[in-house]
Amino acid sequence: MQFSLVTVFCIIVFGVVCHLITKFVLKPYRKRRYYKKQGSSIQMTERFYPFLGDYKGIINDYQDKGKFIAHYVRDLMLQKDATPLYLFQIPNMVILYFRDVEWLSELNKLIPKYVDREPIDNSGFGKIGSTGGLGQVRSTEAWKKRREVLMKTIGINHASKFIPLFIKHLDDNFGVIGNQQEISFSQVANTSVFSFILSLLFGKNVLDQMGLCNYEAKDGSIKQMKLYDCMMTMSDDMKSESLALYNVIFPELVDYNLGRENRRNERNNKEIGRVLNEFIAQSTEKNSVYAQVIDELKDTPQEQILSDCISLLIGGHETTFMSFTSAVYCLKKYPEVMTKLIKEIQTVVLEGGKISPNDFLQNFNHEKLDEMEYLTMFIKEVLRLHPSASRSLGYKTLRPLKIKDVMIPKGEILAFDVIGSLVSPKQWKDPMNFIPERFDPTSEYFKTPSGKNRHPLSYIPFTFGSRTCPGRSLAMLELKVAIVYFMLKFEYQIEEDFLQNPDVTFSIYSPFELHMKINNVKC
Numbered sequence: 187m188q189f190s191l192v193t194v195f196c197i198i199v200f201g202v203v204c205h206l207i208t209k210f211v212l213k214p215y216r217k218r219r220y221y222k223k224q225g226s227s228i229q230m231t232e233r234f235y236p237f238l239g240d241y242k243g244i245i246n247d248y249q250d251k252g253k254f255i256a257h258y259v260r261d262l263m264l265q266k267d268a269t270p271l272y273l274f275q276i277p278n279m280v281i282l283y284f285r286d287v288e289w290l291s292e293l294n295k296l297i298p299k300y301v302d303r304e305p306i307d308n309s310g311f312g313k314i315g316s317t318g319g320l321g322q323v324r325s326t327e328a329w330k331k332r333r334e335v336l337m338k339t340i341g342i343n344h345a346s347k348f349i350p351l352f353i354k355h356l357d358d359n360f361g362v363i364g365n366q367q368e369i370s371f372s373q374v375a376n377t378s379v380f381s382f383i384l385s386l387l388f389g390k391n392v393l394d395q396m397g398l399c400n401y402e403a404k405d406g407s408i409k410q411m412k413l414y415d416c417m418m419t420m421s422d423d424m425k426s427e428s429l430a431l432y433n434v435i436f437p438e439l440v441d442y443n444l445g446r447e448n449r450r451n452e453r454n455n456k457e458i459g460r461v462l463n464e465f466i467a468q469s470t471e472k473n474s475v476y477a478q479v480i481d482e483l484k485d486t487p488q489e490q491i492l493s494d495c496i497s498l499l500i501g502g503h504e505t506t507f508m509s510f511t512s513a514v515y516c517l518k519k520y521p522e523v524m525t526k527l528i529k530e531i532q533t534v535v536l537e538g539g540k541i542s543p544n545d546f547l548q549n550f551n552h553e554k555l556d557e558m559e560y561l562t563m564f565i566k567e568v569l570r571l572h573p574s575a576s577r578s579l580g581y582k583t584l585r586p587l588k589i590k591d592v593m594i595p596k597g598e599i600l601a602f603d604v605i606g607s608l609v610s611p612k613q614w615k616d617p618m619n620f621i622p623e624r625f626d627p628t629s630e631y632f633k634t635p636s637g638k639n640r641h642p643l644s645y646i647p648f649t650f651g652s653r654t655c656p657g658r659s660l661a662m663l664e665l666k667v668a669i670v671y672f673m674l675k676f677e678y679q680i681e682e683d684f685l686q687n688p689d690v691t692f693s694i695y696s697p698f699e700l701h702m703k704i705n706n707v708k709c
């Protein structure tokens with residue numbers, strides 16, 4: 187009996203070891219060989235490790251040196267031998283990055299019939315409220331209808347009506363800052379954008395009326411926190427867990443909430459859902475996006491609309507405040523750009539001194555924003571060189587496909603390489619230089635280095651096609667308002683070393699925070 191138990195145990199261990207070796211060594215190597223045979227269109231790392239794939243090399247080269255991991259992908263694009271595709275492999279995950287306009291164009295034709303959304307970001311912040319919201323589900327007819335209604339509610343024709351609400355949230359957070367104060371700009375921008383999006387989605391009084399979350403800390407103690415603080419703390423918890431080696435090797439641990447930390451994250455995640463649900467159940471707000479969509483889509487379950495709104499909250503928060511932060515950083519880094527923007531604010535917004543900054547901020551005239559051509563070019567350049575989302579969400583091939591000369595099997599994860607595409611030396615002159623004029627048709631930088639017109643898919647900070655960012659118009663408006671607001675109100679100073687550090691960027695997962703000193707509060 188004893189012998190047979192030992193035998194069974196040995197067989198099980200042997201089986202598990204064989205399974206792990208197949209899954210983490212043989213299959214990844216086979217996949218690599220498969221794509222190598224597909225021709226020269228696909229680049230992959232030279233240092234590929236059993237069990238770890240590309241992970242170790244990238245961590246060594248980037249994370250450990252305090253650099254932003256996505257710059258690894260961007261820097262590949264700047265190499266002479268850059269190929270249209272890049273294969274990124276970590277143990278249980280393979281992503282084929284598309285970064286050439288012709289290939290992106292081919293991919294676009296296949297979405298959503300043959301290639302559709304696959305939620306692969308479940309280990310990071312994407313997991314918060316991941317109950318199958320707008321950005322996490324397949325492109326069904328029902329999804330399309332909900333997306334249309336949500337976009338109509340937050341889209342450009344309506345977005346300008348949210349300006350007073352946004353200014354109020356900017357005032358609540360920036361208005362308390364005094365002369366000579368040292369601040370974490372990232373923190374203040376983060377809170378402003380989050381509280382605005384939350385109010386827009388669920389109601390003006392959401393922050394006063396919403397209950398507290400019972401956040402479970404690492405040591406098991408429970409802390410009562412406001413929703414915002416809870417989400418931010420959880421975001422940090424989840425980001426650090428998503429980079430933990432055991433979760434990278436076994437993403438199932440995250441999927442099924444196994445392990446102490448993953449279980450704790452899941453409990454905290456549910457707590458956020460509970461607080462939001464409680465608030466919605468007792469809210470009488472009629473003008474919120476949530477209430478309007480409920481009103482229009484009577485047949486759609488309310489939980490679905492709540493999940494969609496959480497998708498908007500998550501999609502529209504970090505991306506936007508990070509871009510705002512990059513903009514303020516770039517203005518100090520490139521003083522000539524700051525001078526041009528100040529001039530435009532003086533002429534267009536303040537009408538050469540006829541209007542005072544205070545008056546303008548109290549009666550924000552959004553039509554003036556449309557006249558600010560330099561501001562628009564500046565924001566476009568910020569989003570090009572500092573995209574806050576460095577790649578698209580995941581797309582999955584629903585059947586084997588041939589794109590140009592490459593056969594891609596069913597079930598492969600594809601992504602738009604946003605950060606790489608935006609510096610493609612074929613499309614952009616001096617791609618690493620910050621030149622807002624490259625969006626001015628009269629500028630020499632408007633064309634490609636070979637003098638042609640740039641391909642429409644060369645500029646993809648929000649990607650394109652049927653799954654493009656639904657919040658892009660709102661985001662552009664928010665950025666314009668926030669930048670003009672900040673410039674009218676403050677003179678500021680950023681440490682020179684930080685300004686000169688070429689690695690600094692503000693993006694999801696980037697390791698930087700912007701600190702500054704306020705030299706003067708102007709109004």
Ligand code: HEM
Nearest residue numbers: 321497501502505506509575578579648649653655657661
């Ligand atoms: C500067 C700000 C923003 C940037 C750079 C940005 C960028 C992106 C990118 C790259 C994607 C992935 C698209 C794809 O997978 O092809 C995306 C998706 C998404 N974004 Fe944004 N975004 C921003 C602001 C917003 C805002 C303000 C909202 C909502 C209020 C929002 C909501 C979403 C949602 C819901 C998705 C998923 C779309 C889907 O799968 O159908 N984003 N965004």
